[in-house]
Amino acid sequence: MINRVTILVMDSVGIGELPDSEKFGDVGVNTLGNISKEMGGINLPNLVNLGLGNIDKIEGVKKSLKPIGSFGKSKETSNGKDTTTGHWEIAGLYIEEPFKTYPNGFPEHIISKFEERTGRKILCNKPASGTEIIERLGKEHMETGNPIVYTSADSVFQIAAHEDVIPLDELYEMCRIAREILMGEDQVARVIARPFIGSPGSFTRTPNRRDYSLDPFGKTVLDKAIEGGYEVIAVGKIVDIFNGKGISKDVHTKSNMDGVDKTIEFLKKDSKGIIFTNLVDFDAKFGHRRNVKGYKEALEELDSRIPEILESLKDDDMLIVTADHGNDPTYKGTDHTREYIPILVYGKNIKAGVNLGTRETFADIAATISDILNIEKPQYGKSFKDLII
Numbered sequence: 001m002i003n004r005v006t007i008l009v010m011d012s013v014g015i016g017e018l019p020d021s022e023k024f025g026d027v028g029v030n031t032l033g034n035i036s037k038e039m040g041g042i043n044l045p046n047l048v049n050l051g052l053g054n055i056d057k058i059e060g061v062k063k064s065l066k067p068i069g070s071f072g073k074s075k076e077t078s079n080g081k082d083t084t085t086g087h088w089e090i091a092g093l094y095i096e097e098p099f100k101t102y103p104n105g106f107p108e109h110i111i112s113k114f115e116e117r118t119g120r121k122i123l124c125n126k127p128a129s130g131t132e133i134i135e136r137l138g139k140e141h142m143e144t145g146n147p148i149v150y151t152s153a154d155s156v157f158q159i160a161a162h163e164d165v166i167p168l169d170e171l172y173e174m175c176r177i178a179r180e181i182l183m184g185e186d187q188v189a190r191v192i193a194r195p196f197i198g199s200p201g202s203f204t205r206t207p208n209r210r211d212y213s214l215d216p217f218g219k220t221v222l223d224k225a226i227e228g229g230y231e232v233i234a235v236g237k238i239v240d241i242f243n244g245k246g247i248s249k250d251v252h253t254k255s256n257m258d259g260v261d262k263t264i265e266f267l268k269k270d271s272k273g274i275i276f277t278n279l280v281d282f283d284a285k286f287g288h289r290r291n292v293k294g295y296k297e298a299l300e301e302l303d304s305r306i307p308e309i310l311e312s313l314k315d316d317d318m319l320i321v322t323a324d325h326g327n328d329p330t331y332k333g334t335d336h337t338r339e340y341i342p343i344l345v346y347g348k349n350i351k352a353g354v355n356l357g358t359r360e361t362f363a364d365i366a367a368t369i370s371d372i373l374n375i376e377k378p379q380y381g382k383s384f385k386d387l388i389i
């Protein structure tokens, strides 16, 4: 009997291009495979032991002769390769219409409303890489007090500000104002607070980032779990991605390892339902920064914590290790990449060595969880419970 499912999202750890990746500008992308190739291998003994290398046509990791978990991969059906789309699909939604993006910056009517309501003029208003843009405009921002507003290939309105220039409370309030403006016709998927500290030449972003999402477009497996009397615990930015919907308890994290620590703390306590963790460093610190070595080391760091996670699982626990999109650090540009995601499933009462094959949608994860917890299924997804129990 499984009473609790933990979903561990390794943010951006894709495992190869999808049949439709080219439409997203992505050819030959493979986050895990290309990292391993460029670094001359990657050492992930514990993920390999779970079955990572046994996934059909995966590259860059060794096969295990006797994996202790079951394994598969999934296509993304939604039209997007962003975090919101990926997580919402994992939770049982299908996003047909891609979220609106602003490759030329935000139009005048948005910016003027924002400036009027916040009482501050803005800098930038272009797509940019977050670390580069604070290097370039941070000094001017400190001198003028004007926040740096930028976007990316994703549907995001990001506000970067020095914590000593615009206090966090004010920055968060500015984000709430932007969130109100960016609805309806001008709906963006996320407004993001990007606070930083330091001096010109050595600025660093702080963990006080906050994401202001939209409400999910339909009921997710998280909502259904709560309706079914279960508890849903969100670790990391999950609470932001779902705008608090379908979540009973949440905790933000400072880093991947803090995310692992907090997940283990919750695993050790008694609860029934879902623990949903996002480990964002892979994406934010290494994928977007095209830092191949850093990405490899972060993967190895997570791998070294896997035994501890497995030891914390109770008999009625099930663990799913997966991802939300790719972010191949060897690829051109600084954006996400459209890729298959891995699915590793483990539990003391879950079958080992089963190949779940290639799933058509990330929503199969939601369907399987609903089936296992015996709650109403979300609209999309096909359960693979019968293969693993």
Ligand SMILES: O=P(O)(O)O[C@H]1O[C@H](CO)[C@@H](O)[C@H]1O
Binding pocket: 083, 128, 129, 130, 131, 151, 152, 153, 154, 155, 156, 158, 192, 194, 284, 288, 335
């Ligand atoms: O370059 P930074 O600020 O990290 O931006 C990245 O983070 C945003 C949200 O995940 C994405 O849109 C991506 O471009």
Ligand SMILES: [Mn+2]
Binding pocket: 011, 012, 082, 083, 086, 283, 324, 325
């Ligand atoms: Mn992501």
Ligand SMILES: [Mn+2]
Binding pocket: 083, 283, 284, 288, 336
């Ligand atoms: Mn990202």
